[in-house]
Amino acid sequence: MGKEDLRKGMILSLEKIGWLERNRTENDLHDHLFESDLWNNAVSIGVTVSSDREWDTRTIIERAWDEGKTVCVPKSIHETKDLHFYEISSFRQLEKGYFGLEEPLPEKTTRREPEDLDLMIVPGLIFTPAGYRIGYGGGYFDRLLAGFNKPTVSLLHSNQIVESFPIEPHDVPVDFLITEQGLKKTGLDQ
Incomplete structure (x- = not known):
């Protein structure tokens, strides 16, 4: 099965999760993240603003602000397929962008380099135990991630983990997975 078919199947599967289970899962994901050294040692966080079908990151962003952490949100640069990160201090500094995602308004924010970030929270749909991911395409x-050398973590339901899928040369795994069951270091030996 190709990545596109896997992607479509996982989106359908996630849409079937009921409100109560979704809420419980998000609370568990947040608790495991906030209790982790990854979170507690980070001063600056790179994170996307979640859409309705993704696991909530707004709570994460608000918690970071409450704790005095710097929050940087990516803006997609379509010509080069790069992400430029901008520091935000309010959700009012966002606009609907690519695929309806909320992205920073460059004129109302300050651009930050990825190497200035202590932790990157990486979105995705499907993951292997080794941390490889299928995102939104x-x-x-x-x-x-090919040039990012700080910790990377993804938040997901344990049902989003599969044994394998075709890994391509450009695929880069994340360092940690957080599910409703807890935080786990990834790696090929896992």
Whole structure:
């Protein structure tokens, strides 16, 4: 089965999760993240603003602000498939952008380099235990992660983990997975 078929199947599967289970899962994901050294050691966080079908990151952003952390949100640069990160201090500094995602308004924010970030929270749909991921199909995060040397983590339901899928040369795994069951270091030996 190709990545596109896997992607479509997982989207359908996630849409079937009821409100109560979704809420419980998000609370568990947030608790595991906030209790982790990854979170507690980070001063600056790179994170996307979640859409309705993704696991909530607004709570994460608000918690970061409450704790005095710097929050940087990516803006997609379509010509180069790059992500430019901008520091935000309010959701009012966002606009609907690519695929309806909320992205920073460059004129109301300050651009930050990825190497200035202590932790990157990476979105995705499907994951292997080794941390490889299938995202939403743009390849933006794989390009970014190829040169990012700080910790990376993804938030997901345990049902989003599969044994394997075709890994391509440009695919870059994340370092940690957080599910409703807890945080786990990834790696080929896992």
